[in-house]
Amino acid sequence: MGILGFIVPTTVCIISYVLMLKALRNSMSDPTIAKRRQKAIVLIVTVLIMFLVCFTPSNIMLMVHYILLLGEAENNLYGFYITTLCLASLNSCFDPFVYYFISEDFRNHVKNTFLCRSERTVERMRVSFSALKYSKKSNTYTSDTGNTQSSSC
Structure with a gap:
């Protein structure tokens, strides 16, 4: 056995x-x-x-x-x-x-749980940052909606 x-x-x-x-x-x-x-x-x-x-x-x-x-x-x-x-x-x-x-996804989930962030909040943050594009020529940020903001960098 x-x-x-x-x-x-x-x-x-x-x-x-x-x-x-x-x-x-x-x-x-x-x-x-x-x-x-x-x-x-x-x-x-x-x-x-x-x-x-x-x-x-x-x-x-x-x-x-x-x-x-x-x-x-x-x-x-x-x-x-x-x-x-x-x-x-x-x-x-x-x-x-x-x-x-x-798994990196699990580590992110644990980190967000300890920071009291929901998955919905994290996803909104991800979408917000990915929708923001930086234009080097005009030194402005342009979102997908067309709004333009000046950069202080």
Whole structure:
């Protein structure tokens, strides 16, 4: 059970992640793509470490439990096993935060929430600023509606 339920899938995950990391690092020559690839590398490493930290202890304890049962030895490790099982369950809670914190949209949403700005207000601000065009020749700002304002710059 330990081999088929944990060791084989873990080995497949580690090999897959290492191959993805190698592929991403080999294609980092273009500086415009390198920044996005760097984010992907950080995400892959973070997910792999979280997977190993959260699931390895509980699976090791499960294997120890069954080995002790087979050997008919006294098993006083049940409390520790339950603790490691809670750690494994925490992985499901941590995953959404990792994926969302890597997203710039989520970070902006959190920032706007802390600044008490609604999405509607932020969208209006975005539209207002994008509609404003700067004319270098006349040193004025012109909006899409045709209104012109002088610049003090």
